Amino acid sequence: xxxxxxxxxxxxxxxxxxxxxxxxxxxxxxxxxxxxxxxxxxxxxxxxxxxxxxxxxxxxxxxxxxxxxxxxxxxxxxxxxxxxxxxxxxxxxxxxxxxxxxxxxxxxxxxxxxxxxxxxxxxxxxxxxxxxxxxxxxxxxxxxxxxxxxxxxxxxxxxxxxxxxxxxxxxxxxxxxxxxxxxxxxxxxxxxxxxxxxxxxxxxxxxxxxxxxxxxxxxxxxxxxxxxxxxxxxxxxxxxxxxxxxxxxxxxxxxxxxxxxxxxxxxxxxxxxxxxxxxxxxxxxxxxxxxxxxxxxxxxxxxxxxxxxxxxxxxxxxxxxxxxxxxxxxxxxxxxxxxxxxxxxxxxxxxxxxxxxxxxxxxxxxxxxxxxxxxxxxxxxxxxxxxxxxxxxxxxxxxxx
Amino acid sequence: xxxxxxxxxxxxxxxxxxxxxxxxxxxxxxxxxxxxxxxxxxxxxxxxxxxxxxxxxxxxxxxxxxxxxxxxxxxxxxxxxxxxxxxxxxxxxxxxxxxxxxxxxxxxxxxxxxxxxxxxxxxxxxxxxxxxxxxxxxxxxxxxxxxxxxxxxxxxxxxxxxxxxxxxxxxxxxxxxxxxxxxxxxxxxxxxxxxxxxxxxxxxxxxxxxxxxxxxxxxxxxxxxxxxxxxxxxxxxxxxxxxxxxxxxxxxxxxxxxxxxxxxxxxxxxxxxxxxxxxxxxxxxxxxxxxxxxxxxxxxxxxxxx
Numbered sequence: 083x084x085x086x087x088x089x090x091x092x093x094x095x096x097x098x099x100x101x102x103x104x105x106x107x108x109x110x111x112x113x114x115x116x117x118x119x120x121x122x123x124x125x126x127x128x129x130x131x132x133x134x135x136x137x138x139x140x141x142x143x144x145x146x147x148x149x150x151x152x153x154x155x156x157x158x159x160x161x162x163x164x165x166x167x168x169x170x171x172x173x174x175x176x177x178x179x180x181x182x183x184x185x186x187x188x189x190x191x192x193x194x195x196x197x198x199x200x201x202x203x204x205x206x207x208x209x210x211x212x213x214x215x216x217x218x219x220x221x222x223x224x225x226x227x228x229x230x231x232x233x234x235x236x237x238x239x240x241x242x243x244x245x246x247x248x249x250x251x252x253x254x255x256x257x258x259x260x261x262x263x264x265x266x267x268x269x270x271x272x273x274x275x276x277x278x279x280x281x282x283x284x285x286x287x288x289x290x291x292x293x294x295x296x297x298x299x300x301x302x303x304x305x306x307x308x309x310x311x312x313x314x315x316x317x318x319x320x321x322x323x324x325x326x327x328x329x330x331x332x333x334x335x336x337x338x339x340x341x342x343x344x345x346x347x348x349x350x351x352x353x354x355x356x357x358x359x360x361x362x363x364x365x366x367x368x369x370x371x372x373x374x375x376x377x378x379x380x381x382x383x384x385x386x387x388x389x390x391x392x393x394x395x396x397x398x399x400x401x402x403x404x405x406x407x408x409x410x411x412x413x414x415x416x417x418x419x420x421x422x423x424x425x426x427x428x429x430x431x432x433x434x435x436x437x438x439x440x441x442x443x444x445x446x447x448x449x450x451x452x453x454x455x456x457x458x459x460x461x462x463x464x465x466x467x468x469x470x471x472x473x474x475x476x477x478x479x480x481x482x483x
Numbered sequence: 484x485x486x487x488x489x490x491x492x493x494x495x496x497x498x499x500x501x502x503x504x505x506x507x508x509x510x511x512x513x514x515x516x517x518x519x520x521x522x523x524x525x526x527x528x529x530x531x532x533x534x535x536x537x538x539x540x541x542x543x544x545x546x547x548x549x550x551x552x553x554x555x556x557x558x559x560x561x562x563x564x565x566x567x568x569x570x571x572x573x574x575x576x577x578x579x580x581x582x583x584x585x586x587x588x589x590x591x592x593x594x595x596x597x598x599x600x601x602x603x604x605x606x607x608x609x610x611x612x613x614x615x616x617x618x619x620x621x622x623x624x625x626x627x628x629x630x631x632x633x634x635x636x637x638x639x640x641x642x643x644x645x646x647x648x649x650x651x652x653x654x655x656x657x658x659x660x661x662x663x664x665x666x667x668x669x670x671x672x673x674x675x676x677x678x679x680x681x682x683x684x685x686x687x688x689x690x691x692x693x694x695x696x697x698x699x700x701x702x703x704x705x706x707x708x709x710x711x712x713x714x715x716x717x718x719x720x721x722x723x724x725x726x727x728x729x730x731x732x733x734x735x736x737x738x739x740x741x742x743x744x745x746x747x748x749x750x751x752x753x754x755x756x757x758x759x760x761x762x763x764x765x766x767x768x769x770x771x772x773x774x775x776x777x778x779x780x781x782x783x784x785x786x787x788x789x
Contacts, residue, residue, distance in 0.1 A: 116650070117650050117651070118650055119648065119650060120646075120647055120648040120649050120650040120653065121645075121647045121648075121650075121653070122647025122648040123648060123650075125647075127632075127645075127647060128647075129564065129566060129567075129635060129641065129643070129644040129645060130564075130641050132632035132635035132636055132645065133632065133636055156767075159771065160767055160770055160771045160774070161770065161774055162771070162774035162775060191631075192629050192630040192631050192632075193628075193629075193630020193631075193632070193645065193646075193649075193653040194628060194629050194630040194651070194652060194653065195630075196651070197628070197629040197630070198629055200610050200627060200629050201609050201610050201629065203610075204610035204611055204612070204627045205610075205611070206608055206609060206610055206611035208605075208606045208743065208747050208750070209606065209607055209608055209609050209611070209633070210607070210746055210750055211607065211609040211631060211633050212609045212610070213750065213754065215609060270768075270771060273771075274764055274767045274768055274771065275764070277763075277767055278760045278763050278764050278767065279760075281760075281763060282754075282759075282760055286750070289746050289749055289750065290633070290636075291636075292745050292746040292749065293603050293606065293607050293636075293637045293742055293743060293745075293746045294603075294636055294637055294639070294742075295738065295742070295745070296639050296735065296737060296738075297636070297639075305745060305749070308749065434636075436641050437735050438564075438640065438641045438733070438735050439564055439641050
């Protein structure tokens, strides 16, 4: 393998990290308030609007934007395009943390957090949500397993537990060796399982709303929802890798990795093109374009989603200069990421209009701060893990101090 | 580049064909509705808006006393929805029709869970905490509930409410169709029993439909020719007769197709016996096996900014 990942070993507490820490702390305080006063105490959720920002962003967008994990695994491990291996570990870490925070967000959102295990015991096979939950649960474990080699690589042969625990050093080390040997042989099962599970629940997340035809705006309500969710998740995978790699390499002053990111986004032209074609084709076939100029919030949100989140960045990626320019590629990829995020928000929040009570919903400050806090927490953990574990690429040239 | 794109297209085509075949060959969706459940027929031309049903409901179900008493009819000045402390509410609608003394004729509309024949909430519930019973009731089992509120998203009547202010053990709250009273004690639901003007008739759904049709036939001038709930969302156990068009009384026009049909058909055709994940797993293993080692050889020729 030509690339080598390494811990970043930068200073951890930078001003940016402190800000993230503060945001996470505020979010945590409001989560505590939620467990004292109830969901109603911190949120604007009601009978008519039972799902809001938490489901739209923390859960649905969280899952979609973690798609870099299985799309890069597919490319490098299954298609054998090892050239792209340097982006696998950061994408895997993003996916692992993304899904972890999806579950944390769910714990806040569901009324009986302590009962979250119950779907394992009480199955309802007709429930789309049941299938999503099972897939997310298995996939989260697959992600943790896929992450183990990063831990063994870092700690094998240098386990050094503090204090009393040091008695366990040799035992833990043997365990790491064992895990490494076993996983090396069976990892292909988990890699494929990860892709299969992802395809299943990424699409089923779209099926969730099929049960509410009278509530979801016709611009989004289509039997194609599962396919649109799947294709958009696949399409957003590599742009998310670009987004995250650019942010990380800029913030940590590392090599820009453009020689990997540029060819990677060539796939995105094709993948995003499929999504765009399906989305526009669906609109034409169902004749929902009649809504496009009615000026409602839903229609405007749809237009922004499709034009600035799909069409414009797709056209941008067609231009070679855009793909080769770090700044422009980042812009296009950020727009794609934003477009998928807005799509999930539109399907679960903006486009959801209960016709009888016609209740409006805007997230409360508490909901927003919990969501912001969770995202800040995710970024903190990301920063922490890349600082101490071999995830990001080692700079090719030695940096002179 | 060529290989992966070709492979990808192959997968896409294979998956597409597989999906199409599965959809075509999948069993037609089967309703799980009980054949002749109990139901209630609410005749809105009879209801006088006395709110006795609300009071009886609260007593029978042990719900908290409201801030304003059940005798206070000014409550009707506002449109209300059932919520976590009241399973049924009565609203007043005025169509503009005037009686012989030039008074506006109000129509009172009682709302509660419709106890759908193919309930969206029960299909959606992640743990099957909501079930359709043979006697017609859509029943909630709090011991399974995790509080995801997907039932509330799914319900086309926007009925299930939530105890949002309970931090640890909130419940989904909705009309129980007085399941225990009806199934075990052989009594009527609280509201049907108390109604002083027999606006609520309890009985077998098939009997109620006959009764409703007979009433319309006997007095066609007094009724609109529609039994709300006969066909809406595949049929509901609670059904309504009215003298005004239902749209003017806050009733939502709904499709006759049961709400769970589309999602269940798609899920069933894709995931019965987990055939599609298994096929996908097999295909991916094949691709992975055949592309083994390829990448390393390509490493030097590939890459560079393109």
